[in-house]
Amino acid sequence: MHARQNPIVAFALLALVSLVGFVAAERSAGCGKNPTISSKQYTISVNGKQRQYFVKLPDRYNKDTAHKLIFTWHQLGGSAQKIVNGEDPNRGGVLPYYGLNAISNNTAIFVVPNGLNNGWGNQGGEDITFFDQLVKTVEADLCVETSLRFSTGFSYGGAMSFAVACARPKMVRAVAVISGSLLSGCSGGNDPVAYYGQHGTSDSVLNVSGGRSLRDRFVKNNGCTAVSPEPQPNGSRSVKTVYKNCKEGYPVTWVIHSGDHNPSQTDSGSSTPFAPQNTWEFFSQFAAN
């Protein structure tokens, strides 16, 4: 249709634009700027220590589009480089960016921090300070929807995502903790955060009770109804439990499987790790505020 717009349509469009303008209040300062950050490794000084991290922009990055911002923390002995490159999932490795860049069709900005001594001891809260500085640095330069920040990781990286949910509940919309435990602390930890957790009942590194107790903190904070008896895997198939009666905007989803300490667990009959799809479904249910 090529007709000239009538005044009523024009007025409606104007109203829509001002509405969009209102919604746009949570766009980062980097929106509209030509970015100086590109997809590569950077160093930043945090409490006097040199810290490394990678940033990954969507291949078709648009400086006027407010993007999701996803933190991906590595496991103990892992590295940011290994999250960027990915490792063979058939040998217990993770797909690049925990599989989320591929599933998101290259639409999110990823921040991939590197741990001191390859872990997230978070001594004196220094890794949370690292997180704070990364948010600030990246958002000053890149266009982020600040109501759509996320955090995920496996093992120690799950512990770090849990620590972020505890200490910075207003800064992340949701976290996904894959086979985590209480290793990076929990400063605060009394506010709701949307929570995806996944754990194996045969986890020989971080037992399943540790993973359940992390989950239960947010079941409580989010006001969800506890589930009893404790959900169990269905043979070699994972079982997903969506908690009920959580406060609006603060869901909890729990996936229990029968496997070991493995970020790339699959269900029997499938060769596709389920953590990436589950995590992306959980994160992408949220719209910009």
Ligand SMILES: *[C@@H]1O[C@H](CO)[C@@H](O)[C@H](O)[C@H]1NC(C)=O
């Ligand atoms: C992924 O993005 C490209 C480029 O924007 C688009 O052409 C394609 O249809 C998208 N694929 C899916 C599965 O959404």
Ligand SMILES: *[C@@H]1O[C@H](CO)[C@@H](O)[C@H](O)[C@H]1NC(C)=O
């Ligand atoms: C699980 O691990 C924690 C921390 O290492 C430990 O305190 C706890 O006793 C373990 N629980 C079981 C049931 O093995």
Ligand SMILES: *[C@@H]1O[C@H](CO)[C@@H](O)[C@H](O)[C@H]1NC(C)=O
């Ligand atoms: C368990 O898995 C089988 C398929 O192996 C399925 O038929 C059944 O419905 C599942 N049970 C539950 C409780 O999910």
